[in-house]
Amino acid sequence: MSSSPDPARSSVRLDRAIFNPGAVKINVKGAFIVDEDPRSKSPVRTDGVHYEGHDIRLPHHTGIVSHVAVDIGGSLAKLVYFTRELDSPDNGGRLNFINFETHRIDLCIEFIKELKEEHEKANGPSPDQLCVVATGGGAYKYYDKLKEALQVNIIREDEMECLITGLDFFITEIPNEIFTYSEIEPMQFAEARPDVYPYLLVNIGSGVSMIKVSGPKQYQRVGGTHLGGGTFWGIMSLLTGARTFDEMLAMADQGDNSGVDMLVGDIYGMDYNKIGLKSTAIASTFGKVFRLKSAAEQESGTEGDEADEESEQTNGDVTFKNEDMSRSLLYAISNNIGQIAYLQSEKQQVKHIYFGGSFIRGHRQTMNTLSYAIRFWSKGEKQAYFLRHEGYIGAVGAFLRRKPVNWGRRNSIDGASV
Amino acid sequence: MSSSPDPARSSVRLDRAIFNPGAVKINVKGAFIVDEDPRSKSPVRTDGVHYEGHDIRLPHHTGIVSHVAVDIGGSLAKLVYFTRELDSPDNGGRLNFINFETHRIDLCIEFIKELKEEHEKANGPSPDQLCVVATGGGAYKYYDKLKEALQVNIIREDEMECLITGLDFFITEIPNEIFTYSEIEPMQFAEARPDVYPYLLVNIGSGVSMIKVSGPKQYQRVGGTHLGGGTFWGIMSLLTGARTFDEMLAMADQGDNSGVDMLVGDIYGMDYNKIGLKSTAIASTFGKVFRLKSAAEQESGTEGDEADEESEQTNGDVTFKNEDMSRSLLYAISNNIGQIAYLQSEKQQVKHIYFGGSFIRGHRQTMNTLSYAIRFWSKGEKQAYFLRHEGYIGAVGAFLRRKPVNWGRRNSIDGASV
Numbered sequence: 001m002s003s004s005p006d007p008a009r010s011s012v013r014l015d016r017a018i019f020n021p022g023a024v025k026i027n028v029k030g031a032f033i034v035d036e037d038p039r040s041k042s043p044v045r046t047d048g049v050h051y052e053g054h055d056i057r058l059p060h061h062t063g064i065v066s067h068v069a070v071d072i073g074g075s076l077a078k079l080v081y082f083t084r085e086l087d088s089p090d091n092g093g094r095l096n097f098i099n100f101e102t103h104r105i106d107l108c109i110e111f112i113k114e115l116k117e118e119h120e121k122a123n124g125p126s127p128d129q130l131c132v133v134a135t136g137g138g139a140y141k142y143y144d145k146l147k148e149a150l151q152v153n154i155i156r157e158d159e160m161e162c163l164i165t166g167l168d169f170f171i172t173e174i175p176n177e178i179f180t181y182s183e184i185e186p187m188q189f190a191e192a193r194p195d196v197y198p199y200l201l202v203n204i205g206s207g208v209s210m211i212k213v214s215g216p217k218q219y220q221r222v223g224g225t226h227l228g229g230g231t232f233w234g235i236m237s238l239l240t241g242a243r244t245f246d247e248m249l250a251m252a253d254q255g256d257n258s259g260v261d262m263l264v265g266d267i268y269g270m271d272y273n274k275i276g277l278k279s280t281a282i283a284s285t286f287g288k289v290f291r292l293k294s295a296a297e298q299e300s301g302t303e304g305d306e307a308d309e310e311s312e313q314t315n316g317d318v319t320f321k322n323e324d325m326s327r328s329l330l331y332a333i334s335n336n337i338g339q340i341a342y343l344q345s346e347k348q349q350v351k352h353i354y355f356g357g358s359f360i361r362g363h364r365q366t367m368n369t370l371s372y373a374i375r376f377w378s379k380g381e382k383q384a385y386f387l388r389h390e391g392y393i394g395a396v397g398a399f400l401r402r403k404p405v406n407w408g409r410r411n412s413i414d415g416a417s418v
Numbered sequence: 419m420s421s422s423p424d425p426a427r428s429s430v431r432l433d434r435a436i437f438n439p440g441a442v443k444i445n446v447k448g449a450f451i452v453d454e455d456p457r458s459k460s461p462v463r464t465d466g467v468h469y470e471g472h473d474i475r476l477p478h479h480t481g482i483v484s485h486v487a488v489d490i491g492g493s494l495a496k497l498v499y500f501t502r503e504l505d506s507p508d509n510g511g512r513l514n515f516i517n518f519e520t521h522r523i524d525l526c527i528e529f530i531k532e533l534k535e536e537h538e539k540a541n542g543p544s545p546d547q548l549c550v551v552a553t554g555g556g557a558y559k560y561y562d563k564l565k566e567a568l569q570v571n572i573i574r575e576d577e578m579e580c581l582i583t584g585l586d587f588f589i590t591e592i593p594n595e596i597f598t599y600s601e602i603e604p605m606q607f608a609e610a611r612p613d614v615y616p617y618l619l620v621n622i623g624s625g626v627s628m629i630k631v632s633g634p635k636q637y638q639r640v641g642g643t644h645l646g647g648g649t650f651w652g653i654m655s656l657l658t659g660a661r662t663f664d665e666m667l668a669m670a671d672q673g674d675n676s677g678v679d680m681l682v683g684d685i686y687g688m689d690y691n692k693i694g695l696k697s698t699a700i701a702s703t704f705g706k707v708f709r710l711k712s713a714a715e716q717e718s719g720t721e722g723d724e725a726d727e728e729s730e731q732t733n734g735d736v737t738f739k740n741e742d743m744s745r746s747l748l749y750a751i752s753n754n755i756g757q758i759a760y761l762q763s764e765k766q767q768v769k770h771i772y773f774g775g776s777f778i779r780g781h782r783q784t785m786n787t788l789s790y791a792i793r794f795w796s797k798g799e800k801q802a803y804f805l806r807h808e809g810y811i812g813a814v815g816a817f818l819r820r821k822p823v824n825w826g827r828r829n830s831i832d833g834a835s836v
Binding site for chain 2: 073074075101102103104136137138140141142158159160205206207221223225226227228229230231233234235237238239243260261262264266267268269270272274275282283284285286287288289290291293294295297298320325332335336339340343344346347377
């Protein structure tokens with residue numbers, strides 16, 4: 001359907017889109033988030049796939065979109081695709097969000113294959129065949145696999161650049177997307193700001209990246225930490241046998257971290273007033289384990305009895321509740337990220353801190369901890385911002401960095417620049 | 419033996435010593451570290467007690483010292499006491515270092531009781547009966563217990579102030595105490611600096627405190643993290659069944675963290691050149707666990723089979739090596755502390771960073787990680803400093819903050835100010 005089926009010219013146009021991401025246009029007029037039960041969607045398969053329930057409706061976009069975007073991280077592959085809704089009163093369409101476990105990339109590929117077939121069914125054979133914009137490490141690691149299995153063009157985009165494009169889009173274009181969080185005022189939607197830059201983006205996936213963004217094309221990865229979502233999942237699955245992230249988060253909701261954490265009161269027997277540490281403050285994550293395990297060993301009289309190999313089974317009499325361990329580690333990892341993010345924001349002289357990535361998952365304790373950490377360390381000067389599509393920032397960015405080939409013809413008037 | 423047995427006057431003198439810590443004098447002329455096998459000491463008991471092998475010899479101090487100092491932390495109680503060496507050619511004496519597990523505080527009390535008896539045997543009944551200077555949280559938590567069991571005067575000193583007094587002493591008075599560390603140049607002793615302040619002291623015990631010190635009496639706890647030694651011990655003992663810190667460190671020496679950590683190469687399949695991340699860089703601590711466990715579950719066909727309660731036992735077929743887990747967590751915790759310490763040093767505009775606390779234990783990997791983190795983040799501008807008595811900074815500080823009552827009489831000439 002393109003006016004120019006010449007591959008050489010297509011490629012020039014493509015290059016322009018890649019090298020001029022700021023110039024990519026999408027019709028986001030009147031865009032809004034659709035809240036519905038993700039189970040109402042008919043999944044291709046149920047295992048290793050997670051449908052999100054917050055589609056973004058683009059009521060004024062009627063053109064054909066001939067690409068999907070996928071952000072393949074260490075643990076999850078996040079997919080964003082557009083579907084037209086010709087039967088809806090305002091026509092238009094929506095952005096759909098779905099993720100797959102990265103080690104089951106085959107499921108993701110199968111899903112994209114179906115989208116490709118649907119695209120061909122709807123639009124007939126044309127030079128505008130579906131292409132895939134891929135970002136994240138998996139865009140490199142699985143490049144050959146994707147290309148071979150899908151037989152489509154795979155355009156690779158840099159992970160950091162996609163994150164920025166995606167976040168800028170969410171900040172400036174989507175109402176009720178960005179919010180602050182506190183126990184007293186959960187989910188206060190933030191007003192769109194005209195002065196978006198500079199900001200610090202803290203993306204929490206398996207690991208954590210912190211990116212200072214000074215302008216649409218000005219950014220620097222200033223730091224990060226490898227204590228991230230993968231650490232929580234890994235240690236928790238080994239300690240508790242829990243299988244899914246949601247299971248672990250549900251346990252954390254029921255736990256009491258003081259069952260495993262050493263509090264200031266455990267050391268002092270009271271507040272440590274001189275430096276303002278309350279007795280309930282955490283002194284050492286999992287710090288109670290040493291004392292309780294050693295005390296139990298002492299009582300059972302096995303310590304020092306190193307020849308007895310079986311004692312390892314019989315002494316560890318103290319058991320720690322899965323819920324308590326889960327709450328402790330979730331708090332520790334979130335709080336640690338919060339502290340480092342604050343310190344980086346100070347070093348980089350940035351006031352606004354956005355937290356994204358699949359680790360957050362809209363979980364209250366996580367957001368509360370991150371939010372509290374920023375308020376606490378900054379003495380109320382700074383705030384943490386969250387996103388409803390926190391896991392899809394990079395994928396949406398990748399989606400937006402590809403200009404659909406037929407876009408200019410049908411949407412030249414009402415496209416908003418992102 | 420004091421010239422003034424009047425308790426009221428003693429107490430005035432005591433107050434002066436407490437409130438004027440900078441004025442406390444100790445004869446450290448020619449002090450040096452004695453390296454000998456700690457096993458050559460005859461221990462009272464062997465369980466839960468750890469003798470150090472780096473006594474400090476004070477060849478010119480001949481006076482009676484009628485106090486011992488103990489720093490009771492969340493996991494360890496560190497004891498410093500002075501012994502005279504009347505049979506040695508130069509007379510004098512030495513500072514001894516020993517620690518006990520805090521949950522076995524009774525052993526520590528028993529040990530102090532023996533010191534008290536020896537003191538009485540040597541000096542006869544006198545108003546200079548042994549007293550105990552106590553610091554750390556346990557000085558509060560176990561105050562009544564110590565007082566009742568020992569029947570001696572217990573003087574409490576603030577933990578942060580003791581750390582500073584102790585570190586200042588080590589920096590300025592003890593040769594071959596402070597060193598820098600790198601793989602290429604392990605243990606390079608630092609020259610004594612005339613301009614000691616300001617510095618950042620990072621004390622790593624069960625938890626971590628970071629203290630900015632601007633002068634002998636000017637300090638502020640600027641931060642810390644509860645991911646410390648207690649976290650390493652706690653999680654490792656639960657995951658591996660190892661019982662002692664030394665056992666865990668020995669395992670770490672044999673491990674390969676890439677057995678459990680997700681590396682950049684695991685995500686990208688190559689370096690992530692654009693932002694300078696090598697494929698061998700750690701992306702997510704324990705981040706490989708998710709992928710490997712999920713893949714194993716998928717193969718054994720148990721996923722989604724939630725009714726089968728027994729599957730939890732049968733599926734977790736992947737096992738991770740204790741050595742690999744230990745190395746990974748030791749690295750993660752050390753590196754995290756290193757990063758936060760660097761960022762705090764930036765915020766506080768401090769160039770010198772001292773790492774102390776029992777977590778370090780002279781362990782190569784730990785020191786190398788901390789050292790590398792400071793060099794890496796500061797682009798070579800800053801350095802990490804370590805101490806041979808890293809675990810005893812607070813205890814030594816507490817020891818020095820008490821002026822022995824007979825001190826002035828015998829050592830008024832050659833005492834050096836600390």
